[in-house]
Amino acid sequence: MPTILWYIHFLACFIGLAYLPFSKMLHIFVSPLSLLANAVMEKGKSEPANIATRQVMELDACTHCCTCTLNCSAAVFFEIFPNTNILPSEKIISIKALAAGKELSEKELRHIQEGIYLCTNCNRCTVVCPVGINLQDLWFNIRESLLKKGYPEFFALSPLSFYRGLMKEAGDGDNYQKPLNQTRKAIADRCELMKMPDKVLALSNIDSAFKGILNKSDQANTFSGCFSCETCTTVCPVVAGYDNPREVLGLLPHQIMNACGLGLKDLALGSNMLWDCLTCYQCQEQCPQGVCVTDILYELKNEAVQQVKEKSLQ
The missing domain is CATH 1.10.1060 (Fumarate Reductase Iron-sulfur Protein; Chain B, domain 2)
Incomplete structure (x- = not known):
């Protein structure tokens, strides 16, 4: 009997280690790496490929502690717009699904896009994150990536676009105006009298x-x-x-x-x-x-x- 328990113990340990990369406990190892990566990487000097690698790692580093949501200045929007992607901690989950290549419907993609755009870019979430995730940069990169899909984003016409305007040179400057034009066209297409x-x-x-x-x-x-x-x-x-x-x-x-x-x-x-x-x-x-x-x-x-x-x- 002790021998059987000994084998069970060792098998359980090895199975647990093998399962670790696929479980929520992966952040035990990834969170320290995230802190180290953000400590040594300088904004504006790192290669885009390295930044993308760091951001993918940060998705696994998130412990879903919701500290970012508790301090989010835009979380109050959730009381008006029933979109969970407005909350930073829930955005991470949706972005992980997007990064994993899961098939998302147009409605789901537009909800993610809306949730990311409903952000004041106050940087609170980044400052309070206990595992050092640079959430502000993550939101910015994902937002620009989703806007390239061509779905109209009506909050692009609001003051929430101010930060995007400031970061015009950091993003895709050639396509900066395209989301604004698409949104205005979507509205104009519904107003037939203006065409006559x-x-x-x-x-x-x-x-x-x-x-x-x-x-x-x-x-x-x-x-x-x-x-x-x-x-x-x-x-x-x-x-x-x-x-x-x-x-x-x-x-x-x-x-x-x-x-x-x-x-x-x-x-x-x-x-x-x-x-x-x-x-x-x-x-x-x-x-x-x-x-x-x-x-x-x-x-x-x-x-x-x-x-x-x-x-x-x-």
Whole structure:
């Protein structure tokens, strides 16, 4: 009997060692390697192949302790968007599946892309990670890789793109504008009226539901006070930057207010002015009627994105 137990003991040890690389316990060995690699590798001086190797190793080094999620400044987005990939600790799991070459559906890939884009790049996750994973660089590289697949990312039109703009030279500078153009095209394709500027519109086709959406907001419901004095358009620095702003921007600020008042949803949501707006609030501050022009443009941006996003994920 003792001999049998002795063999069982040794077999169990060898089986355990053989299974170790395929289990969650692999991080016992990989975590110290991750700390050492990040200590000696300098940003900007390491070869891309070495960085890729380190990042693959970091995926196994993660202990899923959720310290990054507890300190994440973007984790609050999860209360609005039911996407677990917003949380850093859950992003790692999805990225591991992606790196392992698993077949992921378009919906799954877009959820990963959205979760990675919903990041303020505050670097908290990297600072607090107990195994030294450079999470900020990992998010950046995976985000650029997913954007090359051609799926529109609507958060690319938000201030969350600020860090990506700063890192333009570090990424693929030639393709920097491509995701933005794809996203704007996806929105414009849903707004048929903007493609027919000479069409005579029947005012009987007013979208009352669209006006109802705007009326639910304390800021956006002020569009009804506009009497087309064009003060907002006159003081707008974006409009002033073009010789022929109508050709470039589509509708001008006062015309967008008119489109809202008439319930012409396609015109209000399809104008380039929405996305070129600097949010300087000059139009809103100068409006004699107190119309919250900039806040209305914000509401229209959100509505345009929501409308296209729901249809594109169906």
